[in-house]
Amino acid sequence: MTQALEWKGSYLRIIDQTRLPFQKVYVDLHTIQDVHHAIRSMQVRGAPVIGITAAYGLYLGVKDFPNDHISQFQDQVAAHAEYLKSARPTAVNLAWAVDSITNKLRQLQITDVEQGKRFLLEQAQALHDDDRRRCEGIAQNGVPLIPQRARILTHCNTGALATGGIGTALGIIYKAHQNGKEVVVYADETRPFLQGARLTVWELQQAGIPVTLICDNMAAWLMKQGHVDLVLVGADRITRHGYVANKIGTYNLAILAHHHKIPFYVAAPISTFDFQLEHGDDIPIEERDCEEIRNILGRCEVAPANTSCWNPAFDVTPPEFVTAIITEAGVIETPVSENIRQLKENLKLTIH
Ligand code: MRU
Numbered sequence: 548m549t550q551a552l553e554w555k556g557s558y559l560r561i562i563d564q565t566r567l568p569f570q571k572v573y574v575d576l577h578t579i580q581d582v583h584h585a586i587r588s589m590q591v592r593g594a595p596v597i598g599i600t601a602a603y604g605l606y607l608g609v610k611d612f613p614n615d616h617i618s619q620f621q622d623q624v625a626a627h628a629e630y631l632k633s634a635r636p637t638a639v640n641l642a643w644a645v646d647s648i649t650n651k652l653r654q655l656q657i658t659d660v661e662q663g664k665r666f667l668l669e670q671a672q673a674l675h676d677d678d679r680r681r682c683e684g685i686a687q688n689g690v691p692l693i694p695q696r697a698r699i700l701t702h703c704n705t706g707a708l709a710t711g712g713i714g715t716a717l718g719i720i721y722k723a724h725q726n727g728k729e730v731v732v733y734a735d736e737t738r739p740f741l742q743g744a745r746l747t748v749w750e751l752q753q754a755g756i757p758v759t760l761i762c763d764n765m766a767a768w769l770m771k772q773g774h775v776d777l778v779l780v781g782a783d784r785i786t787r788h789g790y791v792a793n794k795i796g797t798y799n800l801a802i803l804a805h806h807h808k809i810p811f812y813v814a815a816p817i818s819t820f821d822f823q824l825e826h827g828d829d830i831p832i833e834e835r836d837c838e839e840i841r842n843i844l845g846r847c848e849v850a851p852a853n854t855s856c857w858n859p860a861f862d863v864t865p866p867e868f869v870t871a872i873i874t875e876a877g878v879i880e881t882p883v884s885e886n887i888r889q890l891k892e893n894l895k896l897t898i899h
Contacts, residue, residue, distance in 0.1 A: 548713065548753070548754070549707060549708065549750075551596045551707065551708045551709065552675075552711075554671075554672065554675070555575070557610070558575050558576060558577045559575070559576040559600065559603045559604075560573050560574070561576060561585055561590060561591045562574075562708070563590045564590055565588065565589060567745055567746055568745055568746070576604075577607065578608075579607050579608035579627055581607075582603065582604030582607060583631060583633075585600065586601065586631075586641070592740075593708060593781075594638035594640040594641075594709070594781065594783045594815075594819055595681075595710040595711060595715070595818065595819075596709050597635060597638055597640065598640035598643060598678075598818065599675050601631040601634070601641050601645050602644045602648055602670060603668075605624065605627055605628065605631065606664065606668045608624070608627040608631075615660045615661075616660070617658060617663070624652060624663070624667070628646070632646075636831040636833050637783050637792055637830065637833045637860065638783040638784060638819075639819060643818050643821075644818070648670045648671070648674070651666075652666060652667065652670075677711075678710055678712055678818075679711050679712035681712070681875040682710050682711070682713045682715065682718045683712060683713070683718075683875075684874075684875025685816065685873055685874060686713060686721065687722070688873050689716075689719030689723075689779075689814055689878075690719060690723050692777075692812060692878070693719065693720075693723040693730065693777070694776060694777075695729065696729040697723070697729070697730050697776045697777060698731050698732075698733065698774055698775055698776045699730055699732050699775075699776065700735070700769065700777075700778045700779075701716055701732060701733070701747060701778070701780060702735040702737055702743060702778075702780045702796055702797050702800055703735070703737045703742045703780070703793070703796075703797075704717070704742040704746035704750070705718075705780065705781035706746070706750040706751075707750060708746050708750060709781065715814040715816065716780055716781045717750060719779065720732060720751075720779070721754055721756070724756050730757075731758070732751055732758045733759050733760075733761055733769060733775065734751070735796060735800070736763055738763055738796070738840075740860075744760055748760050766799065766800055770803055770806075771807065775807075777809060777812060778800050778810070779814060780794075780800065780811075780813055780814070782813050782815040783861055784819060784820075784824075785820045785872065786825055786826060786827060786829065786830065787820070787823075787888065787891070788826060788866060788887070789865075789869060789872070789887055790826060790830065790863050790866060791813050791864045791866075792827070792861045792862070793813070793861060794860070795860055795861055795862050797861075797864055798862040798864045799862075801869070804868070810870040810871075811870050812869075812870055812872075812873055813864075813869055813871075813872045813873070814872075814874075815872065815873075815874060816874060817874055817875065820891075822891060827863035827864075827865060828863075832859050832860070832861050832863075833859070833860040833861060834860065835858045835860050837854075837858055840858050841856060866882075869881070876894055
């Protein structure tokens with residue numbers, strides 16, 4: 548399974564996801580600016596993995612910190628945290644990773660800059676390992692929801708390329724396949740960045756799981772023909788009332804699934820929950836360059852040069868369309884909002 552990133556001792560190596568599957572190009576990130584650029588340009592993408600990348604970025608930003616003034620060091624880390632968070636606004640995993648590490652650093656009250664540097668690297672590596680375990684937990688909890696024979700429609704890419712492990716929604720599919728379930732996947736192409744066509748199809752083909760590519764506008768008809776048993780997607784941010792931000796086009800699928808009485812599952816780690824937000828309208832939605840729509844991957848123009856476009860990268864699905872949210876800590880059934888509150892209490896999460 549091709550992993551999105553690898554720590555190489557003093558720098559971070561990522562696989563450039565803008566070039567996949569046509570070229571396997573690795574990019575080495577040595578500085579915090581490299582990290583910011585890789586996240587912003589989507590060379591590395593997917594909610595959990597941009598959190599991990601940013602965590603390594605915090606370390607890279609201070610690894611050559613020139614003096615031993617601890618308060619200057621702390622100020623530098625705080626400024627870097629804001630810089631990294633500005634790379635992409637919707638996936639809360641990025642802010643969650645950066646904020647939880649900087650909060651811990653502050654609480655440590657370190658007196659030595661070298662100790663601070665070591666701490667940041669250890670935290671990034673721990674987060675990376677932790678995400679691997681979270682993916683396994685999601686897969687374990689999700690597999691029982693998959694029928695012995697299942698035709699699954701998915702959107703965007705939620706696999707090894709998007710996480711530190713086997714993936715979220717795709718991780719469940721991998722595990723179901725390993726456990727002998729007969730799963731076949733329909734992958735939405737996921738315009739405009741084509742994460743479904745380029746990344747999900749590629750990952751599934753490598754794993755030997757049957758996959759059929761469809762254009763995003765074919766899902767309704769596919770469901771109407773009776774070819775979909777369930778929809779399974781990931782998430783970039785889930786509010787405490789169960790509003791789910793995910794790749795643009797997810798909301799369409801949720802409405803369609805509801806209309807056709809098909810289960811609609813969301814798979815995400817607890818790090819994707821934003822317990823501070825209630826409603827979907829509060830989630831910041833990234834808007835990207837129009838060139839991504841006018842041009843397919845910068846290669847082929849599909850509209851007149853100056854065509855006006857609108858390019859929101861995410862949408863928000865309200866909880867009434869979500870059958871269940873599958874996490875590493877358990878499955879949150881409807882009523883989603885009440886059960887998220889319950890789960891948070893059970894986990895004794897201190898975030899409000
Ligand atoms: O813009 P992207 O490719 O970063 O968006 C990714 C998604 O929307 C995924 O569905 C989500 O991050 C879950 S990944 C496990």
